[in-house]
Amino acid sequence: xxxxxxxxxxxxxxxxxxxxxxxxxxxxxxxxxxxxxxxxxxxxxxxxxxxxxxxxxxxxxxxxxxxxxxxxxxxxxxxxxxxxxxxxxxxxxxxxxxxxxxxxxxxxxxxxxxxxxxxxxxxxxxxxxxxxxxxxxxxxxxxxxxxxxxxxxxxxxxxxxxxxxxxxxxxxxxxx
Amino acid sequence: xxxxxxxxxxxxxxxxxxxxxxxxxxxxxxxxxxxxxxxxxxxxxxxxxxxxxxxxxxxxxxxxxxxxxxxxxxxxxxxxxxxxxxxxxxxxxxxxxxxxxxxxxxxxxxxxxxxxxxxxxxxxxxxxxxxxxxxxxxxxxxxxxxxxxxxxxxxxxxxxxxxxxxxxxxxxxxxxxxxxxxxxxxxxxxxxxxxxxxxxxxxxxxxxxxxxxxxxxxxxxxxxxxxxxxxxxxxxxxxxxxxxxxxxxxxxxxxxxxxxxxxxxxxxxxxxxxxxxxxxxxxxxxxxxxxxxxxxxxxxxxxxxxxxxxxxxxxxxxxxxxxxxxxxxxxxxxxxxxxxxxxxxxxxxxxxxxxxxxxxxxxxxxxxxxxxxxxxxxxxxxxxxxxxxxxxxxxxxxxxxxxxxxxxxxxxxxxxxxxxxxxxxxxxxxxxxxxxxxxxxxxxxxxxxxxxxxxxxxxxxxxxxxxxxxxxxxxxxxxxxxxxxxxxxxxxxxxxxxxxxxxxxxxxxxxxxxxxxxxxxxxxxxxxxxxxxxxx
Numbered sequence: 001x002x003x004x005x006x007x008x009x010x011x012x013x014x015x016x017x018x019x020x021x022x023x024x025x026x027x028x029x030x031x032x033x034x035x036x037x038x039x040x041x042x043x044x045x046x047x048x049x050x051x052x053x054x055x056x057x058x059x060x061x062x063x064x065x066x067x068x069x070x071x072x073x074x075x076x077x078x079x080x081x082x083x084x085x086x087x088x089x090x091x092x093x094x095x096x097x098x099x100x101x102x103x104x105x106x107x108x109x110x111x112x113x114x115x116x117x118x119x120x121x122x123x124x125x126x127x128x129x130x131x132x133x134x135x136x137x138x139x140x141x142x143x144x145x146x147x148x149x150x151x152x153x154x155x156x157x158x159x160x161x162x163x164x165x166x167x168x169x170x171x172x173x174x175x176x
Numbered sequence: 177x178x179x180x181x182x183x184x185x186x187x188x189x190x191x192x193x194x195x196x197x198x199x200x201x202x203x204x205x206x207x208x209x210x211x212x213x214x215x216x217x218x219x220x221x222x223x224x225x226x227x228x229x230x231x232x233x234x235x236x237x238x239x240x241x242x243x244x245x246x247x248x249x250x251x252x253x254x255x256x257x258x259x260x261x262x263x264x265x266x267x268x269x270x271x272x273x274x275x276x277x278x279x280x281x282x283x284x285x286x287x288x289x290x291x292x293x294x295x296x297x298x299x300x301x302x303x304x305x306x307x308x309x310x311x312x313x314x315x316x317x318x319x320x321x322x323x324x325x326x327x328x329x330x331x332x333x334x335x336x337x338x339x340x341x342x343x344x345x346x347x348x349x350x351x352x353x354x355x356x357x358x359x360x361x362x363x364x365x366x367x368x369x370x371x372x373x374x375x376x377x378x379x380x381x382x383x384x385x386x387x388x389x390x391x392x393x394x395x396x397x398x399x400x401x402x403x404x405x406x407x408x409x410x411x412x413x414x415x416x417x418x419x420x421x422x423x424x425x426x427x428x429x430x431x432x433x434x435x436x437x438x439x440x441x442x443x444x445x446x447x448x449x450x451x452x453x454x455x456x457x458x459x460x461x462x463x464x465x466x467x468x469x470x471x472x473x474x475x476x477x478x479x480x481x482x483x484x485x486x487x488x489x490x491x492x493x494x495x496x497x498x499x500x501x502x503x504x505x506x507x508x509x510x511x512x513x514x515x516x517x518x519x520x521x522x523x524x525x526x527x528x529x530x531x532x533x534x535x536x537x538x539x540x541x542x543x544x545x546x547x548x549x550x551x552x553x554x555x556x557x558x559x560x561x562x563x564x565x566x567x568x569x570x571x572x573x574x575x576x577x578x579x580x581x582x583x584x585x586x587x588x589x590x591x592x593x594x595x596x597x598x599x600x601x602x603x604x605x606x607x608x609x610x611x612x613x614x615x616x617x618x619x620x621x622x623x624x625x626x627x628x629x630x631x632x633x634x635x636x637x638x639x640x641x642x643x644x645x646x647x648x649x650x651x652x653x654x655x656x657x658x659x660x661x662x663x664x665x666x667x668x669x670x671x672x673x674x675x676x677x678x679x680x681x682x683x684x685x686x687x688x689x690x691x692x693x694x695x696x697x698x699x700x701x702x703x704x705x706x707x708x709x710x711x712x
Binding site: 018023026030033034036037038040041043044045067068071074075078081082085086089 | 250310313314317321324328339340343344347348350351354355357358359361362
């Protein structure tokens, strides 16, 4: 019973978190959901009223089913690696963890070719570079997210402070 | 021979994994990575052809990995019959051609491209061959993890929004699949498909668990109403990756739906109306969604959803003819769709855009691509003499056989809309006059993608008297000339190979039809499958 309640609570929390816009919250939702699934697998192994499923601690007939525990172990490893990947996506690709700004949403990026489209979008594609993103970012404006990604890829584009710091370091070395 | 093969089945998973790791370790040599990748994929193709030959008479090969003699069900079963060996064969063909395409677009130069593709292939082979739904979950994850990498890596120029949606939706579906596995294990006490044979018919509780599993796989197969993620992620990456994914992810899920419904539900007639309703909606909504799209790839992705509906009619009918037609459709569709993505992708990679309004006059400029696209598009719409005609004809015949007239009507109407949509691409991209700024935009794109040196090399190739150096007036004259930008032949070849295969399967439909018939036979009578796994 307690496992069933725990699964229900975790799933409810997970669904609530999925509905949020921020990527980090969505990731937390997935952590909850995978816990719920793992508990469900545990429950399938009848651990509640059976013995410890280790060799030597109880007879084969009395111990809990060890197979679901092996499942859970595998599932935890997989969920862990994907959680890491999603957190990386959340922090590396945009400046905040909000998934859908109007001008960045894939729907807009894919469909908008000109301003004042029939869809009624008031987004200035020339400024946001959304239209350019549709073409593969061929002529992205300086304000566009596309432009930012390119700059991040480029080794020469660094935060001004970082460049200054490096220069200062060199100077210091020169002095000594 | 039949005794020798089964123990080798796990190698189809192991070798690509190993080679992927080796490719990742080879940091310096691009050429070595290319060779490893193409070599491994070719070996997988050769092995799957061997498997098709071995299983063409309905033989089921099975092997269990595990050393627990006292509990034989605790093992990892690998099972191969006509259906999964055929799907594996086509997928390895797609793997080879899309790697060729990615080498032509220079994406394959990225250090992790080949390792990701090889690990993806290992996951695909595992997911196709496994005879156990928990291992299906594991192998689907093995297949998805490198896909996340490929999508994020190749889609970096468009931003990672596509990757975010893709990861979120797939993880949600995977979690649901895990819930389903837990429910099946809790109610039936096993996750081995062979032991679950018919369990969902006898026990409604197992059927609920199986239903959760099928729903989760349905999300991954992008069946309406859970199709939205596909149309918003596939166009957000590079054409090479879209072509690779189009033939793999949704199709492996479709295979799993066929297999699970055949073995676990034993083709239970009580639930078939759900499948028919869902497939009709999928066909219709997919094709209607394509109308509003403006780029070639997003139109094609919506058609992919509509075609998934056609393929799943086979499960919805669950008759000999229906399953045969569905399997034939699946195999035909994988080839044609990838071919379409590659031919339009070649234009997109060269001219820098896939937007129909910004292209035109390609029939004159790129006659070879035009022919490739035309063949694949007509095959997709279902016109003779291509494989699409045989596929659609037999699907409609199978629906009429069971007097499902409304499904047949939807299938016919949708194929008319498909043809219209293909004509929209044809008229917009291939006919008419090219826009005035086509050349400029293409050059700007090439320069951005490949750097200035690329342009100088191009100019030098046009006019050998030029030396590769700083830009000169002569060079810019050459570049602004009429013939400066053309799709390179190596970008055309992969799509053309696939188009040739659809022509071959159009004229030689009987060969593939016979193989599909054997596969359908195995699905209708899963006893052979069950026995092979139990005896292995």
